[in-house]
Amino acid sequence: MNNASLQERKVNAIARGQGNMAPVYVDRAQNAEIWDVEGNRHIDFGAGIAVVNTGHNHPKVKAAVQAQLERFTHTCVMVSPYESAVALAEKLNAAAPGNTPKKSIFVTTGAEAVENCVKIARAYTGRPGIIAFNGGFHGRTNMTMGLTGKVNPYKIGFGPFPSDIFHVPYPNEYLGITEEQALAxxxxRFTCDIEPSRVAAIIIEPVQGEGGFYIASASFMQKLRALCDEHGILLIADEIQAGFARTGTMFCHEQAGIEADLMTAAKGIAGGFPIAAVVGKADIMDAPIPGGLGGTYGGSPVGCAAGLAVFDVIEEEGLCERANQVGARFVEHLKGLQADYPQIIGDIRNAGAMIAVEFVHDGDVSKPYPELAKNLSAKAAENGLVLLSCGIRGNVIRFLPALTIEMEIIDEGMEIFKRIFKELV
Structure with a gap:
């Protein structure tokens, strides 16, 4: 068995729409390293797209899952519930920013969490409209594709999408979109498309994921909170990629000193086990009638056990501060490279361990360089490095390492990155 033969089997067995970045098939993984079926070692700068924030196979998460497997794997939390789901909800409620009492629900995926936010917001407000941002990514269901503000590849051929969804520009200093322009x-939209009294919620990623790791400033988040309060609109913080210590705090929007009405949580919540949640103000969360929210696998007992362990690891190992240290190490490497290639590396940005480098031609922000990002990702896979690209223009490399990654592994991986970069430019 080798990578090439597995890729051939995969192409014949799995629909092409569920593609894979590179023909590298994993045999085992530990913390920030992966070994493929041929025994090749790869440094992982993707963490399963910000899922294994606590690293691959963290011993505490592994032990919690093994203990749960000895007891039971499924009963459905809505049929025969269990203490671990209650305990994890209590942890989420306590960790969510703000002092308002909170409640949670469990689902299986980030897209489900977003979709349930919309359901809850509409039930609470009695309003239909949802406003999202250009470049945002919120999932792959029909509703969440409608909210997503990037067409290729997420929306091509899948319409029509739900009505009463409206998009506005995301504030983006690098691309010349000021906070004032975004708010204007x-x-x-309130003047031309939908009156604010018909808007149930505004949904925002504090740091855009697929959109390119653009970061909403504290002042913008505060102004958005004030605007929502003025019009009785709920504010939804989509923390799916930014949550669980990734940006230097447990959840990113707390850095703005605001409290969202509803918040999504997934990816890093359980160290690789499929569970997601909606956390929100208790009176808002209680708007849907009993039975109106749920799902067969929502609140998996295995996922809940893993999630409780993840909370412990984040606290015991100081992963919020660790995220800032990891981010600083990546930025140090990237700034050094930018000094040598200022006409190509247009921007470097990070929120904790969400780090991005954006490529342009001739130092011109209006001339994106997506070919470099694409070729870098492909070449990295051939050289033992897992790299992810993103961006509304396809010209961004994002770094999402495990927060537990060793500094020497960062340095080793970045030396590979810099060597490949220099070969390609």
Missing amino acids: DLQM
Whole structure:
């Protein structure tokens, strides 16, 4: 068995729409390293797209899952519930920013969490409209594709999408979109498309994931909170990629000093086990009638056990502060490279361990360089490095390492990255 033969089997067995970045098939993984079926070692700068924040096979998470497997794997939390689901909800409620009492629900995926936010917001407000941002990514269901503000590849051929969804520009200093422009465009939507009294919620990623790791400033988040309060609109913080210590705090929007009405949680919640959640103000969360929310696998007992262990690891190992240290190490490497290639590396940005480098031609922000990002990702896979690209223009490399990654592994991986970069430019 080798990578090439497995890729051939995969192409014949799995629909092409569920593609894979590279023909590298994993045999085992530990912390920030992966070994493929041929025995080749790979440094993982993707962490399963910000899922294994606590690293592959963290011993505490592994032990919690093994203990749960000895007891039971499924009963359905809505039929025969269990203490671990209650305990994890209590942890989430306590960790969510703000002092308002919170409640949670469990689902299986991030897209389900977003979709349930919409359901809850509409039930609470009695309003239909949802406003999202250009470049945002919120999932792959029909509703969440409608909310997503990036067409290729997520929306091609899948319409029509639900009505009463409206998009506005995300504030983006690098691309020349000021906070004032973004807020003015939002006001224009109220003038031209939907009156604010019909808007149930505004959903925002504090740091855009697929959109390119653009970061909403504290001042913008505060102004958005004030605008929502003015019009009785709920504010949804989509923390799926930014949560669980990834950006230097447990959840990113707490850095703005605001409290969202509803918040999504997934990816890093359980160290690789499929569970997601909606956390929100208790009175809002209680708006849907009993039975209106749920799902067969929501709140998996295995996922809950893993999630409780993840909370312990984040606290015991200081992973919020560790995320800032990891981010600083990556930025140090990237700044050194930018000094030598200022015409190509247009921007470097990070929120903790969400780190991005954006490529342009001739130092011109209006001339994106997506070919470099694509070729870098492909070449990295051939050289033992897992790299992810992103961005509304396809010209961004994002780094999402485990927060437990060793500094020497960062340095080793970045030397590979810099060597490949220099070969390609």
